[in-house]
Amino acid sequence: MAFQGVDFYDIDSLLSEEERAVRDTVRRWVDEKVIPIIGDYYVRGEFPLHLVPEMAELGLFGANLPEEYGCAGLNNVAYGLIMQELERGDSGVRSFASVQGALVMYPIYAFGSEEQKRYWLPRMARGEVIGCFGLTEPDYGSNPAGMITTARKTESGWVINGSKMWITNGSTAQVAVIWAKTGALDDPKSIRGFLVPTDTKGFSARDQKGKLSLRASDTSELVLEDVCVSSDALLPKTEGLKSALMCLTQARYGIAWGAVGAAMACYEEAVRYAKTRVMFGRPIGGFQLQQARLADMLTEITKAQLLCLQLGRLKDRGAMTPEQVSLAKRNNVNMATEVARETRRLLGAQGILAEYQAMRHLANLESVYTYEGTHDIHTLILGEAITGLSAFT
Amino acid sequence: MRRERLRAEVRRVKIAVCVKRVPDTETRIKIAPDGKSIDEAGVKFVLNPYDEFAVEEALRLKERAGEGTEVTAIALGPEAAQETLRTALAMGVDRAVLLTTSRQPMDPLITARVLSAELRSGGYDLVLCGKLAIDDYNHAVGTMMGELLGAASVSGVSRLEIEGNGGRAEREVEGGIEVVEFSLPAVVTTDKGLNEPRYPSLKGIMQAKKKPLETKPVELEEETLEVLELALPPERKPGRILGEGPDAVPALIEALRNEAKVL
Numbered sequence: 001m002a003f004q005g006v007d008f009y010d011i012d013s014l015l016s017e018e019e020r021a022v023r024d025t026v027r028r029w030v031d032e033k034v035i036p037i038i039g040d041y042y043v044r045g046e047f048p049l050h051l052v053p054e055m056a057e058l059g060l061f062g063a064n065l066p067e068e069y070g071c072a073g074l075n076n077v078a079y080g081l082i083m084q085e086l087e088r089g090d091s092g093v094r095s096f097a098s099v100q101g102a103l104v105m106y107p108i109y110a111f112g113s114e115e116q117k118r119y120w121l122p123r124m125a126r127g128e129v130i131g132c133f134g135l136t137e138p139d140y141g142s143n144p145a146g147m148i149t150t151a152r153k154t155e156s157g158w159v160i161n162g163s164k165m166w167i168t169n170g171s172t173a174q175v176a177v178i179w180a181k182t183g184a185l186d187d188p189k190s191i192r193g194f195l196v197p198t199d200t201k202g203f204s205a206r207d208q209k210g211k212l213s214l215r216a217s218d219t220s221e222l223v224l225e226d227v228c229v230s231s232d233a234l235l236p237k238t239e240g241l242k243s244a245l246m247c248l249t250q251a252r253y254g255i256a257w258g259a260v261g262a263a264m265a266c267y268e269e270a271v272r273y274a275k276t277r278v279m280f281g282r283p284i285g286g287f288q289l290q291q292a293r294l295a296d297m298l299t300e301i302t303k304a305q306l307l308c309l310q311l312g313r314l315k316d317r318g319a320m321t322p323e324q325v326s327l328a329k330r331n332n333v334n335m336a337t338e339v340a341r342e343t344r345r346l347l348g349a350q351g352i353l354a355e356y357q358a359m360r361h362l363a364n365l366e367s368v369y370t371y372e373g374t375h376d377i378h379t380l381i382l383g384e385a386i387t388g389l390s391a392f393t
Numbered sequence: 394m395r396r397e398r399l400r401a402e403v404r405r406v407k408i409a410v411c412v413k414r415v416p417d418t419e420t421r422i423k424i425a426p427d428g429k430s431i432d433e434a435g436v437k438f439v440l441n442p443y444d445e446f447a448v449e450e451a452l453r454l455k456e457r458a459g460e461g462t463e464v465t466a467i468a469l470g471p472e473a474a475q476e477t478l479r480t481a482l483a484m485g486v487d488r489a490v491l492l493t494t495s496r497q498p499m500d501p502l503i504t505a506r507v508l509s510a511e512l513r514s515g516g517y518d519l520v521l522c523g524k525l526a527i528d529d530y531n532h533a534v535g536t537m538m539g540e541l542l543g544a545a546s547v548s549g550v551s552r553l554e555i556e557g558n559g560g561r562a563e564r565e566v567e568g569g570i571e572v573v574e575f576s577l578p579a580v581v582t583t584d585k586g587l588n589e590p591r592y593p594s595l596k597g598i599m600q601a602k603k604k605p606l607e608t609k610p611v612e613l614e615e616e617t618l619e620v621l622e623l624a625l626p627p628e629r630k631p632g633r634i635l636g637e638g639p640d641a642v643p644a645l646i647e648a649l650r651n652e653a654k655v656l
Contacts (some may be wrong), residue, residue: 002419017476021483021598029592059595072595082595 002031003088006264008302014309015077022074023081027088029058034089039354041216047092048216049172056127060086060097062105069109070122077312080257084308087258088265091364092217094258099168100124102250104131104177107193110246111237116195120175132173132198134164134222135244141166142377144179145188145241149224151180157230158182160194163223166371170220171205173198177235178224179244193235193243202227213367249322252372253315256328257308259336259368260301262361266336266343267297269357273347284346293346297339304332323385330378337365406555406577408451408464409515410486411508411522411534412444414477418527422625429620438473440480443523446583449590451521452485454555463487465515469507470497475606482601483593489606499529499618505537507611512542517578519560524549524582535582545579551586 005012005027012020033051041048055061064079065071074082079101087094108120123129140146149162160180170176176196183190196203202225211219237243271294274285284290311328314320340362344351351358369375380391416422416431417439423432440448448466455462466481468474469492478489492511498504512520520542525532532548539546551570552563559576565584593601635644650656 002417004419017479018598018602021476021480021593021601022595025483025592025595025598057594058592063595067596067599073599074595078595 003027003265003268006267006298006301007305008298009306011302011305011309015081019075019078019081022078023085025058026060026082026085029054030085030089030093034086034093038090038093038216039357039360042090042092042360043215043354045211045215047096047172047218051093052096052127052130055097056125059125060101061125061127062101062109062121065101065105065109065121065125069117070125071105075312076253076315077309080254080308080312083254083257084261084264086261088261090216090360091258091262091368092214094254094261095168095214095217098251098254098258099133100131102254103133103247104175106250107133107177107235107238107243107247108195111193111235111243112195113232113236115232116235120195129174130169130172131175131177132167132169132220132222133247134167134170134176134178135248136164136166138163138165138221142374144244145191147179147181147188147191148185149178149180150185151178151182151192151194153182154228157228158194158233160196160224160227160229163221165221166208167205167220167222169218170222171207172218173205176203176222177247178222179241189240191238191241191244193238194229194233195235196224196227196229196233200227200229213363215363245322248372249325252325252329253311253320255368255372256304256311256325256332259329259332259365260304260308262365262368263297263301263304263332263336263339266340266358266361267294267301270294270297270343270346273350273356277348290346293342297342300335300339304328304335307331323381326373326378326381326385329373330375330382333365333368334375337362337369340365406454406458406462406518407516408454408462408519408521409512409517410444410447410451410464410466410481411512411520411538412448412466412468412477412481413441413523413526413528414438414468414470414474415441415526415528418442424623424625429623431623438477440477441523441526441528443525443527443583443585445523445590446585446587447521447523448481448484448486449588450553450583451519452591453588454519454553455485465490465517467508467511468492469494469504469611471495472608475608478606479601480593482604482606483597484591485597486604488604491606491608492611493608494611494613496613498613499616499620501529501531501533502537503614503616505534505541507613508534509538509541511609512538519555519577520544520580522580522582524584535580539580542578542580545575545577546581547573547575547579548582549584550581551584553581553583553587 059072063072063074064076067073083094086097105124135144137147151158151160176198178194178196179191181190182192204223205220208219274290275283277284307328340358343358344362384390417437420436425432451464455464464486466478466486466489468478482489522535536546536548547562549564550562551565554561562573564571635641
């Protein structure tokens with residue numbers, strides 16, 4: 001069954017023909033290649049790595065970066081629609097593309113030298129090189145400014161020491177963007193980004209076991225023990241923590257769209273089930289309680305779709321602010337989690353099976369709720385934007 | 394030497410692919426108030442899946458032959474069929490021609506005549522199209538074009554090779570495979586199993602708008618067929634579980650014999 005989309009407000013009419021063509025291509029690919037297999041991979045706790053060459057062939061990696069670096073050169077709305085469709089398949093698949101594009105290719109594009117761009121971006125667009133992003137540490141999640149990973153200048157380059165946690169693609173990657181302090185530990189302005197090949201001596205990655213969420217995704221811990229890299233490993237234009245946060249803004253933008261995809265997948269499943277499941281002699285969709293569930297889901301999805309689209313248009317105009325991204329990430333992920341939970345409940349006992357999508361999405365979205373700026377942190381970002389008063393310090 | 398010559402000949406091949414804009418098979422069709430047409434509101438239109446095989450095959454022939462081969466996609470239909478042609482361009486076709494009409498003809502011969510006129514003026518060596526369009530299931534336009542163009546005509550192929558001035562095709566026929574050799578120019582209609590069509594890549598979608606898409610208004614002959622009525626198939630009755638295991642067999646036989654009357 002191909003996905004028919006959820007478009008109660010004819011939002012399609014606000015998209016260009018190209019944007020729709022991009023969305024429809026990825027939608028079809030997800031229907032044919034992701035949906036049929038993802039439940040099994042999820043249960044096994046494995047990322048479907050065989051999809052990577054196909055994703056590269058389609059042009060999904062760094063799709064909003066320029067063609068001169070081997071990327072598709074799409075606008076940000078088309079990029080968002082890609083994230084939406086990928087997460088309709090699974091948050092793990094979308095996370096893979098988000099990390100590759102927004103957290104590794106983007107910083108190389110934004111902060112790298114011309115040589116770094118020419119070397120890494122085409123290889124990453126072709127999926128020959130997979131990247132990961134090392135910012136979060138075991139003791140520094142919401143407070144990355146406190147990080148204790150260090151990079152010390154030597155005659156020939158840098159020596160990096162520290163550990164990073166919750167790193168998507170960590171064990172799969174050939175290159176890691178590692179954020180480290182080049183100055184004193186109380187100086188977040190000294191944070192710079194480094195491109196570290198994962199086969200460098202002293203670099204190790206370990207799969208984080210026991211996840212009940214994002215099971216079809218590689219989440220790893222990275223340990224860097226006297227990792228020596230040459231001078232050209234530094235991303236020269238990184239300047240303090242704000243450079244890392246700029247990457248997160250890119251990724252969060254994609255997550256705001258992705259969450260809508262997960263919600264649409266659940267909603268479609270809920271509608272189909274409600275219309276076909278017969279109880280007390282009629283389809284459960286005929287009962288008021290289920291109708292209320294479905295009406296709430298459709299309303300929230302429609303609002304989130306419009307939020308994403310306007311956010312994308314702002315981004316394409318160069319007018320998007322990080323606070324606007326916070327609002328969309330916070331709202332949409334929370335919304336999608338609620339939609340997944342209500343779908344799970346509407347499906348009754350079936351809802352706990354991997355054969356259906358709802359519980360997988362629900363479990364995934366609990367991670368998405370926490371990563372890339374927790375829901376709570378985005379609340380405080382908005383609080384500061386509204387009042388001018390920071391609740392952090 | 395022979396190989397060299399063949400390659401040189403292959404390079405000159407001009408391929409046309411005729412494509413049609415059709416409703417997506419997954420779309421829920423609603424009948425328009427006139428009872429004779431479908432309500433197009435909310436209907437998603439796609440490149441006819443059988444024509445997708447033709448586009449893919451043309452692209453593979455081009456990739457095998459090299460730069461000299463040009464693939465043109467041709468459609469007859471409303472302005473909106475530009476989107477269908479752009480899908481073909483995004484897949485990798487070089488240029489496209491839309492023969493613009495206000496209506497999609499019912500009579501396949503009318504379509505075949507208009508397309509043939511365009512094909513004749515283009516001087517194509519090979520014309521590919523799906524063996525049928527999923528909206529009317531006529532199986533007719535391709536073979537009619539072969540006749541009108543005086544070209545070899547092979548229908549419903551599941552394997553195709555072009556070499557030199559001719560080709561070799563396999564057709565799945567009842568109980569076996571028929572192998573056909575033919576000379577160029579030829580019209581070949583494509584069947585399922587011929588290939589697995591590629592997805593248009595995102596770069597392809599971006600490049601498609603820069604490729605030439607020519608629109609030519611055409612006059613259609615007077616329609617010879619008329620649709621009297623369009624109706625949805627009767628809704629299937631839900632199944633019924635008569636029981637489980639061998640115990641249910643007598644009840645099943647009883648129902649098949651007396652209710653369904655198939656035994």
